[in-house]
Each structure stands twice: as C-alpha cells, then as structure tokens.
Amino acid sequence: MVDLQEPLVRPKKKKDLVDYLVKFRWIVVIFVVLPISVLIYFNIYLGDMWSALKSEKRRQKQHDESVQKVVKRLKQRNPKKDGLVCTARKPWIAVGMRNVDYKRARHFEVDLSAFRNILEVDKERMVAKVEPLVNMGQITRYTCSMNLALAVVAELDDLTVGGLINGYGIEGSSHLYGLFSDTVVAMEVVLADGRVGTLGFLVSAEIKLIPIKEYMRLTYTPVKGTLKEMAQAYADSFAPRDGEEEGQQDQQCRVVVQALVLPACSDSTQEGFLFGWLMPPKVSLLKATQGESIRNYYHDNHVIQDMLVPLYKVGDALEFVHKEMEVYPLWLCPHRLYKLPVKTMVYPEPGFEHHHRQGDTSYAQMFTDVGVYYAPAAVLRGEVFDGAQAVHRLEQWLIENHSYQPQYAVSELNEKDFWRMFDASHYEHCRQKYGAVGTFMSVYYKSKKGRKTEKEVQEAEAAILEPAYADEA
Numbered sequence: 246m247v248d249l250q251e252p253l254v255r256p257k258k259k260k261d262l263v264d265y266l267v268k269f270r271w272i273v274v275i276f277v278v279l280p281i282s283v284l285i286y287f288n289i290y291l292g293d294m295w296s297a298l299k300s301e302k303r304r305q306k307q308h309d310e311s312v313q314k315v316v317k318r319l320k321q322r323n324p325k326k327d328g329l330v331c332t333a334r335k336p337w338i339a340v341g342m343r344n345v346d347y348k349r350a351r352h353f354e355v356d357l358s359a360f361r362n363i364l365e366v367d368k369e370r371m372v373a374k375v376e377p378l379v380n381m382g383q384i385t386r387y388t389c390s391m392n393l394a395l396a397v398v399a400e401l402d403d404l405t406v407g408g409l410i411n412g413y414g415i416e417g418s419s420h421l422y423g424l425f426s427d428t429v430v431a432m433e434v435v436l437a438d439g440r441v442g443t444l445g446f447l448v449s450a451e452i453k454l455i456p457i458k459e460y461m462r463l464t465y466t467p468v469k470g471t472l473k474e475m476a477q478a479y480a481d482s483f484a485p486r487d488g489e490e491e492g493q494q495d496q497q498c499r500v501v502v503q504a505l506v507l508p509a510c511s512d513s514t515q516e517g518f519l520f521g522w523l524m525p526p527k528v529s530l531l532k533a534t535q536g537e538s539i540r541n542y543y544h545d546n547h548v549i550q551d552m553l554v555p556l557y558k559v560g561d562a563l564e565f566v567h568k569e570m571e572v573y574p575l576w577l578c579p580h581r582l583y584k585l586p587v588k589t590m591v592y593p594e595p596g597f598e599h600h601h602r603q604g605d606t607s608y609a610q611m612f613t614d615v616g617v618y619y620a621p622a623a624v625l626r627g628e629v630f631d632g633a634q635a636v637h638r639l640e641q642w643l644i645e646n647h648s649y650q651p652q653y654a655v656s657e658l659n660e661k662d663f664w665r666m667f668d669a670s671h672y673e674h675c676r677q678k679y680g681a682v683g684t685f686m687s688v689y690y691k692s693k694k695g696r697k698t699e700k701e702v703q704e705a706e707a708a709i710l711e712p713a714y715a716d717e718a
Contacts, residue, residue, distance in 0.1 A: 255628035282527035377407025418580030437684035476560035484604030576616025
C-alpha cells in the first residue's frame with residue numbers, strides 16, 4: 246500500500262534562466278498566442294463552412310483529384326536518391342509533446358493538406374466518410390445538427406481523424422465502442438507504389454456514427470478513500486461486478502470525481518471576462534513559440550503521458566503514479582480492447598476471457614486510459630525531478646503489466662523495449678507485403694526520442710527484414 250502522507254524526499258532544485266522563461270511565458274501566451282489562435286480558428290471555421298456548402302458530388306470529385314496527385318507524387322520518387330516518404334505537414338503542427346524529429350532527416354514529402362473535407366454522411370449505414378485532416382471540431386459541428394455523433398469523440402477539437410486512426414486514438418474512448426480506431430468501418434489508403442490498398446497514406450476513412458439527443462444526463466459521484474478504493478468505485482460506475490455484459494449504460498453517464506486534486510490557477514471572474522472568450526489557445530502555436538530550451542524543460546519537469554491499463558490493474562497504476570510522480574488530478578476513461586482474428590500491435594491479455602473479470606466479455610477486455618498531465622508535486626515544491634527517468638520507470642511498469650503507452654507523448658523506449666510493449670508480427674508482415682519497407686519509416690523510428698540521421702534510418706530499414714523482437718525473459 247502506498248503511503249499518501251509521506252512523499253519521496255528529493256533535494257531542492259536550483260533555478261536557472263529557463264525557469265524564469267517558463268514562469269513569465271503567460272505574457273507570450275496571452276498577448277501573442279491567444280489573439281493569433283482566434284484568427285486561425287475563425288479562418289478554419291470559414292473553411293469548414295465553405296466545404297459544407299459544396300455538394301457531396303463536388304467534394305468527392307475534388308477528393309479523387311487529390312488522390313491522383315498523391316499517386317503521381319509517389320511515382321516521382323527515386324528510391325536510390327530520395328529519402329523515406331512522409332507527409333509535408335510541419336512538425337510543430339502535430340498535437341502532442343513528442344518532437345517530430347524524424348522529419349529532420351532527409352525525406353521525400355507528399356502534400357496531404359487538401360484532404361480536409363467531410364465527403365459523406367450516410368444515415369442509413371450510420372457512417373461518416375471523411376478525409377484524414379478533418380478534425381473533431383469540424384465533424385462534431387457537422388453531425389450534431391443531424392442528431393448524430395461519432396461513436397467515440399476525442400476531446401480536443403484539433404485532433405484529426407488521420408492522427409487518431411494512426412495513433413489508435415486515446416483520451417476519448419468508450420466502454421461500449423472501444424478506442425477511436427475501433428470505430429473505423431473502412432479506409433482508403435495509397436500504397437508505397439501508388440496503388441490504393443491497406444498500408445500507406447490514409448486519404449479517407451468511414452467512421453461509425455451513433456444517434457444522439459440534445460442533452461445528456463450526468464451523475465457525479467464523489468468518492469473518498471485509498472487509491473485502490475477509488476479505482477474500484479470508478480470500475481463500479483460503468484462495469485457490473487457479476488460478469489454479465491453491460492447494457493446501453495450511456496443513457497445515464499456516471500462519473501467518479503477523484504478527491505485528490507490540485508487547486509486551479511485562477512477562478513477570477515475578471516480574467517474569465519477578459520480572456521475566457523479567447524480560449525483555448527492553438528496547441529500548434531504553443532509548440533511553435535516554445536523554442537528548444539522550453540520544450541526540453543517541459544520534458545524534464547512535466548509529465549504528459551497516457552497509460553492504457555487493464556481495468557483490474559487501475560488501482561496498481563494509480564499507486565505507481567502517486568509514488569513516482571505525484572500528479573493530480575488524473576484522467577480515467579474506460580475502453581474495450583477487442584479480441585481480433587489477428588494480433589495487432591495493441592491487443593488484450595492472452596486468455597483474459599477465462600478469468601471473467603469485472604468489465605470483460607468473451608470478445609473484449611476492459612482497459613482504462615489513465616491520463617497523467619501536470620507538473621509533479623516535487624516540481625511544485627521546488628525539488629529535483631528527473632522526468633526522463635520517471636517516464637522510463639513508467640514504461641517498464643507498463644511492459645510488465647501488459648499495458649501500453651500512446652506514442653504521441655515523449656518516449657524513452659529503446660527498440661528492444663518498444664517491441665516488448667507492442668507486437669510487431671502482423672505490422673511487419675503488412676509492411677513487407679505492401680512494399681512499405683524502404684519507403685515508409687518504421688513506427689519505432691517515428692516515435693523514437695531524439696534526432697534521426699538519414700544513415701541511421703536507412704540502416705534500420707535495411708535490417709528490418711526480421712523485426713526487432715525482444716528476447717522473451
């Protein structure tokens with residue numbers, strides 16, 4: 246049992262210039278980032294409205310033309326002279342703390358910026374066909390007027406369909422429908438050689454829709470007790486203990502509120518009146534105005550991580566986070582992890598269906614996304630905190646407990662540990678079958694922390710005929 250009254254004793258941290266840059270960063274955010282964010286959001290809104298005014302036939306025609314441009318661009322690549330293929334999207338635009346360092350090596354860019362239209366909403370099939378740069382705000386505004394919504398909606402407006410599919414989608418998930426990627430009905434993908442297939446550039450996707458009403462009833466249930474007791478109360482709020490499959494419980498959403506929270510920075514009415522209407526700031530602008538030193542400061546002194554953990558291990562995860570990081574509040578969001586005919590990179594525990602644990606069914610294991618986003622208590626107390634070591638220990642805990650780390654965040658995983666956490670068998674089979682090896686960078690090297698040299702990436706691609714499986718202990 247973790248002792249919540251006795252935090253780890255750490256030495257005091259000496260302040261340097263970056264500490265003061267971070268302390269007064271609010272000046273840049275309020276007077277530069279927020280006003281520019283408003284202009285960008287307004288421009289995006291106008292673009293979305295213009296797209297919505299076009300007929301579905303015209304949008305589909307433009308889509309077909311854009312796909313042909315991608316095909317033509319890929320066929321122009323000379324594998325012997327050009328680098329590996331990636332999108333032309335600027336690194337700072339990505340929503341996430343991880344630096345997109347793989348684009349700093351020589352690469353062959355393909356522009357996908359035109360793929361931002363909602364192509365069709367099929368009310369009979371209950372699917373929305375969209376392009377990869379359609380974001381959550383755009384699709385939500387479009388479908389809500391029809392009393393429809395995506396089965397799983399990620400909580401940030403800026404998150405795109407393409408990013409959520411390729412990153413399997415977290416932070417908004419469902420105990421009924423799973424992760425965002427589980428709601429994809431079909432995908433249109435351009436292969437390495439320009440053909441349309443299953444592994445390459447995503448150019449459109451069909452996503453499951455569900456009917457919604459204008460209002461939703463929420464019941465907040467405060468819980469006090471140990472972390473294990475709060476984890477159990479959280480599980481009880483949506484999953485029955487008797488092992489029977491849950492019904493359509495989203496008619497009444499129940500939310501457990503953790504009692505251990507940190508005070509908000511400010512609840513000033515004046516500040517809300519002056520600046521509240523400008524919120525939220527554009528995440529990409531926050532990243533673009535950080536600079537290398539501030540970005541590294543956040544990596545070292547803040548925690549922005551998600552842990553996909555089996556439901557029955559959530560209590561252990563909460564105790565681990567408290568012991569290593571002391572970060573509150575924490576985000577808890579359940580999701581099913583489905584048992585599929587093939588083993589994908591993220592998969593349930595083998596034999597889970599025989600244990601009949603709370604929330605599990607014969608076809609899916611219940612997991613939870615434990616979100617850890619804030620400055621650790623040690624940093625707030627002015628103590629030394631080693632962010633890299635804390636994340637490394639978190640990753641080892643995840644590997645040992647059949648849990649997963651979403652790769653939008655900064656990762657300390659080496660290649661061996663990466664493939665201990667994720668299963669590479671089906672992924673590498675598809676990469677070889679559809680000609681992705683030597684054209685598209687392996688997912689590990691896209692996620693790896695630090696800069697990648699062209700030689701390093703090429704050597705890794707050349708050696709990938711046999712995937713880097715870890716030795717089983």
